[in-house]
Amino acid sequence: MRALIGIVLLAAVAGGCRPADERRVAPLPGATPLDAALSRRIGHAARRRDAEAKPRTRHVGADGVPLYTNRLILESSPYLLQHAHNPVDWYPWGNEAFAAARRLGRPVLLSIGYSTCHWCHVMEEESYEDLEIAEFLNAHFVAVKVDREERPDVDEVYLTAVQAMTGSGGWPLNVWLTPERKPFYGGTYFPPRAGVRGARTGFLPLLRTLADVYARDPGRAATAAADLGARLEAGTEGASAGEPGADAIRHAIAALDAGFDGTWGGFGPAPKFPRPSALALLLHYHRRTGDARALAMVTTTLERMAAGGIHDQLGGGFHRYATDAEWRVPHFERMLYDNAQLVALYLEAFQATGREDFAQVARDALDWVAREMTAPEGGVYSATDADSAGEEGAYFMWTPAEIDAAVGADGGRLVRAYYDVTAEGNVAEGKSVLWRPRPPSEVAASLGVTPDRLARAVETARPALLAARARREPPATDRKILVAWNGLMLSAFARGALVLGEPRYLATARRVAALLAERGISDGRLRHEISEGRAKGEAFLDDHAFLIAGLLDLFEADADARWLRHAIAFQERLDAGFADPAAGGYFFTAAEGEKLLTRPKPDDDGALPAGNSVAALNLLRLAEYTGDERYRERAVGVLRAFGQVLARTPAALPAMLAALDFHLDRAKEIVIVSARDGDARPLLETLGRSFVPNRVVLAASESAVAGLAALAPVAAEKRAIGGKATAYVCEAMRCELPTTDPGVLAAQLRKTTPLP
Numbered sequence: 001m002r003a004l005i006g007i008v009l010l011a012a013v014a015g016g017c018r019p020a021d022e023r024r025v026a027p028l029p030g031a032t033p034l035d036a037a038l039s040r041r042i043g044h045a046a047r048r049r050d051a052e053a054k055p056r057t058r059h060v061g062a063d064g065v066p067l068y069t070n071r072l073i074l075e076s077s078p079y080l081l082q083h084a085h086n087p088v089d090w091y092p093w094g095n096e097a098f099a100a101a102r103r104l105g106r107p108v109l110l111s112i113g114y115s116t117c118h119w120c121h122v123m124e125e126e127s128y129e130d131l132e133i134a135e136f137l138n139a140h141f142v143a144v145k146v147d148r149e150e151r152p153d154v155d156e157v158y159l160t161a162v163q164a165m166t167g168s169g170g171w172p173l174n175v176w177l178t179p180e181r182k183p184f185y186g187g188t189y190f191p192p193r194a195g196v197r198g199a200r201t202g203f204l205p206l207l208r209t210l211a212d213v214y215a216r217d218p219g220r221a222a223t224a225a226a227d228l229g230a231r232l233e234a235g236t237e238g239a240s241a242g243e244p245g246a247d248a249i250r251h252a253i254a255a256l257d258a259g260f261d262g263t264w265g266g267f268g269p270a271p272k273f274p275r276p277s278a279l280a281l282l283l284h285y286h287r288r289t290g291d292a293r294a295l296a297m298v299t300t301t302l303e304r305m306a307a308g309g310i311h312d313q314l315g316g317g318f319h320r321y322a323t324d325a326e327w328r329v330p331h332f333e334r335m336l337y338d339n340a341q342l343v344a345l346y347l348e349a350f351q352a353t354g355r356e357d358f359a360q361v362a363r364d365a366l367d368w369v370a371r372e373m374t375a376p377e378g379g380v381y382s383a384t385d386a387d388s389a390g391e392e393g394a395y396f397m398w399t400p401a402e403i404d405a406a407v408g409a410d411g412g413r414l415v416r417a418y419y420d421v422t423a424e425g426n427v428a429e430g431k432s433v434l435w436r437p438r439p440p441s442e443v444a445a446s447l448g449v450t451p452d453r454l455a456r457a458v459e460t461a462r463p464a465l466l467a468a469r470a471r472r473e474p475p476a477t478d479r480k481i482l483v484a485w486n487g488l489m490l491s492a493f494a495r496g497a498l499v500l501g502e503p504r505y506l507a508t509a510r511r512v513a514a515l516l517a518e519r520g521i522s523d524g525r526l527r528h529e530i531s532e533g534r535a536k537g538e539a540f541l542d543d544h545a546f547l548i549a550g551l552l553d554l555f556e557a558d559a560d561a562r563w564l565r566h567a568i569a570f571q572e573r574l575d576a577g578f579a580d581p582a583a584g585g586y587f588f589t590a591a592e593g594e595k596l597l598t599r600p601k602p603d604d605d606g607a608l609p610a611g612n613s614v615a616a617l618n619l620l621r622l623a624e625y626t627g628d629e630r631y632r633e634r635a636v637g638v639l640r641a642f643g644q645v646l647a648r649t650p651a652a653l654p655a656m657l658a659a660l661d662f663h664l665d666r667a668k669e670i671v672i673v674s675a676r677d678g679d680a681r682p683l684l685e686t687l688g689r690s691f692v693p694n695r696v697v698l699a700a701s702e703s704a705v706a707g708l709a710a711l712a713p714v715a716a717e718k719r720a721i722g723g724k725a726t727a728y729v730c731e732a733m734r735c736e737l738p739t740t741d742p743g744v745l746a747a748q749l750r751k752t753t754p755l756p
Contacts, residue, residue, distance in 0.1 A: 028068050029131055030138030031089040038071075045073045049081065057085035058129055072145060076531050078478050079115040079147040083124065087134035090145045093154055101142040101179035107214050107221065108181075109137065109207075112146045112155050112173040115478040116333040118386040119189045120172040126192040127203045133192060136204065140211040141176075148173070149382060149482060150529060152540060153589050157232075157596045162186035164231055176210060181597060182225035185210060232598050244639055244646040246664055246756050249657050252650035253285050253294060264326050265301030271331070273321045274305060276341035277605045277613075281654040283348050284661050284693050288755040295352065302349050306361050309433035312396065313419060314466050315372070316364030318342050320386075328435050329427050332386040332393040332475070336373065337608055339365050340488035347499045351691035359500060366496050369489065370508055372477075377519075378511035379481035379530055380489045388475040395472050397431040406468040407461040414457040415465075417443050481530040483520050484542035484608075486512055490550030498557040498697075499688040501681075509554050516547055517566040526570060541588045541602065541611035544574040548618045552625075552696075559700035561711055564625065571622060574615065575634070584641030585612050603645050605655040612638055613655035620662050624669055624696040625712045635663065658693070665694040666731040666753050671718045672699040673726050680725035686742040687727075690749040 027033070034042070046069045049055075059067040066085040073084040075092055083090055091097035093110075101108050111128075113120035127133050137143050148155035148171065155173070161183040163169040168188070175186035193202035214221055256278055259267040266272040279298050286294040305311060308327025310319050317339050319330035346362040349355070373381045388395045398421050404412035416422070419434040426432040444454040490512045497506035520527055520535050526544060528537035551567040577590040580601065588600045588611065602610040619635035622628070639646075639660055646653060646660070670687065674680035684699060698705070698712060702720045709716040720726050724740040729748040736748045 028070060028087055028089045028138060029135035031070075042069055042071065042073055046084070049073055049084070055085045056082050058125075059085065059087060059131075077115075077147040077150050078476075078480065079113060079117075079120075079149070080145055082115060082121075083128065083145050086124065086128045087131055087138075088128050088143050089134075089138045090143050093144055093146045093151060097142050097144045098179055098181060104142070105218075106140060106142055106179070107184075107210070108177040108179065109141045109143045110146065110158060110173075110175045110177055110183075111143065112148050112158065112175070113171045114147055114149050114383070115476070116335070116383040116385045117171050118331065118333060118392055119170075121387060123172050123189055123203075126196070127190070130192055130204075133204050133207070136207055136211075140207070140215075142179075149478075149480060150537060152542070153538075153593070153596060153600075156588060156600050156602070157598055158183060158186070160600065161228060161232060161597070162188070164228060176221075178222055178225050180225075182222075182229050183597075184221045184225040184228065229597060242640060242643050243636060244643050244650075244660055246660075248646040248650040249281070249285060249661060249755065252281065252654060252657055253291075255651040256282065256297065256654075257293065260297050261325060262300070265297070265304040266322075266325075266327070270325045271321050271323050272325060272327060273607070274301075274310075274318065274338065274342060275654075276338075276345045277609050277655040277658070278651070280345055280348060280693075281658050281661075283345075283352050283691070284658055285755070286352065287691060287693065287752060288661065288665070298349060299353060299355075302346060302358060302361075306346075306357070307436040309396075309427075309435040311361070311435075312368070313434040313436070314462060314469065316361075316366075316368035318365065326437070328437070329433060330393070332396060334384045334475075335607075336369075336380055336382050336482075336485045337488055339369060340485065340492040341609075343492035344495055347495050348691060348693065351499065351689060354689070362496060363500060363502075366493060366502075366505055369492075370504070374508065375479070375481060377530075377533070378508075378515040380486050380512060382478040382480045382482055382485060384477050385475040389473045393427065393433065395469065395475055397427055397433055399425075399430055399432070402468065403465070406464045411457050411461050414447060414449065414454055415461045417447055418454060418458050481515075482543075483516055483526065483528055483530070483539065484546045486516055487543070487546030487548075487550040488608075490516065490547070491553040494550065494553040494557045498684070501685060501688060506557055509550075510558065513551060513554050513563060513566075517551065517563075517570075520547075526573065538590065538593050540590075541574070541578050541586050541615070542608065544570050544578070545586075545611040545614040545618060548574070549614050552618065552621050555625075556697040556699075559698050559704060559708060561708055564708075564711055567618075568622065568626070571618065571631075579634075580641070584637035586615055586638070601641075603642055603653065605653050609655035610653065612642065613653060613659060616656060616659035617662060620659060620667070621696055624667050625698075625714055627713045632663075635659070639663065661755070662694045664756055668692055668695040668749070669714045669728075669730040670695055670697045670699075670749075671705065671715055671728040671730075672697075673705050673718050673720045673728070674699075674701050675720035675723045675725055677701075682742045683725055683727050683740075683745055686746050687749070690746060692749050 055066045057066050061067055068085055068087045070084060070090045072080040072090050146154050158175045159169045159173055162173060162175055165186050170188045172189055175183045177183050190203035190206060191197045191199040193204055194200060196202060267275060279301060282294040282298050285291060304327050310322045310327045310330040317334055320333045320335055321331050323329045323331060343362045343365050346358045350359040369380060386392045400416055400421055400423055403416050403421055407415055420426055420437050421432040440454055441451050444451045490509055493505045493509035496502060497509060520530055522535040526539040527535035528539045528543055548567045548570050551563045555563040578586040580587060585601055588602055602612055604610055605613055616635045616638040619631045623631035642656060650657060672680050672683050698715050705715045705718050718728050721738055726738050726740050727745045728738050729736045739745055
C-alpha cells in the first residue's frame, strides 16, 4: 500500500445523479437520488451537451443515448465533461460534496487530472467506466473530480500531499480525504484489479480495504490526516538563507552538468523532459562566463530534440516528453506551456549561436500554434490529446505504405529513409514516428543521392504528408483559454516578432494581449480562464506573473504604452493580493481566495516556471523601465525568501537563478529611436540577432519615445540623431555613444559583465 495508513472513506454519494432522460437512462449504480430540480437541470444539460458532441462512454442504450449522467454535465471543463457519463456519481469540487461526506459519514475520493492526460483516460476506461467499481464507489465514498488546469491550487495542495506520502506524484492523481478535506492516503494511476499490468493489487481491492478500515476505525484516518497536515504546513513556512549570490548559479550549473546525457542531450535517464528553464539558465551562464560546456549542453539537447519524435517533424511544435533517452518515442499530448517555453528557448539559442535551424524550429512551432491552436477571439487553446482513433499517437505514426501512398514510391524511398520509417516500425509493430536519427548527409550517401536532392524530396513531400495526415481522426483539442499559459504564449509570439522580424507574430501577440488584459477582467479582477466568451475563476500567482512577463515582452516588440501600463497595474494587484509581507515572495493563491489545507508558495521550476521566479524577473525589469527602486527591493525580497532553497538545491529553481543573474548583472537599457517608418529596421535586426538576456528594450518613433518618457524614464532625452534611426545602449546610469551603425550596435551589445 502506497500511503500513510491504510484507511478509507467509502460511501454512497448523497444526491446521486439521475439520468438525462428517465424513460431511457438507468440510474447510477449505488447512487442516492437527486432532488427533482437538480435532476431536471442535469437532464437539460445532458441533452444539450450530447447534441453538441458525441459522449465519451461505453454505456449507451440501443438508441445511442448514454445510460448514466452525473453532476459533471453541468460543468464547462472538457476534462470534467469527459466524465459526465461515467457510472460513478461524481461531484465537482465544492462545498456540496464535502457536506454530503459529513452527512453520510464517508470519506472522499478526490481524483485530479486533465483532458489530454493519457493515463487519466486509461484509468477512466478501466475503472471509472467499470460498473462493479462504480457501484462500490457510489456506495462507500463521495467521489470528487477536479480539472487540475482549472484548479491548479487544489492540484498543488494535494499533489504535494501525495508526494509527501509516496515520494512521487503525477496524473491521474487519486487522494482519499476526510470530510474536512484532509488527505490520509493517495497515489497516481491504479489498475482496476490485481494482475492488470502486472499489479499486485488493484483499484477495487484498494477501495474495499480502505472502506473496511475507515468503517471500523475512522479515527485512524483523522489521525493520519492530521499528522500529514502538520508536515505540509511546516513545509510551507520555510526560512531565508539571506540574499543568494553567484555561487548558487555555479552550483546549479554543476548539478546540471552531472546529470547531462552527452550523447543524446537532456538530463537524466528516460523518460526525458525538455526542461527549458534549465537550458535557458545554461545559455545565460555561457554569456556571462564563456563556458563552452554550458553552450554544448544546450546545443546538443536542442539538436537531438529537434530531430526526435518529440518534435512534430511535419506540423511543428513539441509533444509533452520522450519515453526513451533518444527523444524518439514521445508521450503524444501537446501542451501550450511546453511549446511557449521551447519557442523562447530556441529563439535564444538562435541568438547565441546564429544557427538558422534553431530559428526555423521556433517558426514552425509558432506557425502551428497560430494555425491550429488559436481561437477566433484571439486566445490560444490549452492542449491536444495524446490519443485519437482509440490509440495513443495514432495521428502521428506512419507505415511505409502510407508514406508511399502520399508521396509516390520514388519520393517515398527517400522520405522513409530520412525519417526512419521501416516495415518493422520504430514505435510499435509496423508503425513509426517520424524522427531523424542520422545526419542528412549520411542518409543521402546510403541512398546514393546528393544531400540537395534528399532535401528537395523531403521538402516537396511535407505538404502531401500533412494533407494525408489531416484526413485522419485528429486528437481532441482542449479549448480552454488559460490566462497563465496564454501569458507564456504571448511572450513567445512577442519574442518571435522581435527576433525573427515577423509582423504576423506581432499581430497575434497584440490580439492575445488585448484578450487577456482587457477581456480577462471581471468585477475589476483578473480571472484564471476565458471560456465561452467570459472570464471566470479566481486568478492565481501564475496568471498574474506570466501575463506581466508577456506584456513586458510585447512592450519590447511594440512600444505601445498600454502594454506597460497593463503590466504595472497587474503587478500592483499581485502585490496587493498575493505578497507575503513578512517573509517575502508570493503565495500561489490570493488572500481573499478559497482557504485550502495550505497556502502554497511555489518554490520549484518544473514543467512550468514557479510564479515566484517569473515575478522576481518581472520586478527587476519594471525597475529598469520605470526607475522605481521599490520594484528592485521587492525582487530582492523574493530572492531572499527562497535563499534556503537556492542554497540547498539551486538546480530546482533555474528560472529564479536567471532572475538572480539579471540582478547580479548590469542590465542593458536599449532604446532605438526611429526618424521615419522603416529606417530602424537594420538596428532592430541587429538587436533581434543578439543574445542579451539581461536587458530592457524600447523601440519606437521619436515622437512616441518622447511621449513614453513619463511612464518609462529610460526613454527620456533619446532622439534620432541627424534624422537617422539611433540606438542607445546604457547600463548602471552610464551610456555608450549613440550610434546609427548596426555594426557598432552589435559590438555594444556583445559587451558583458563577468559573473561575480
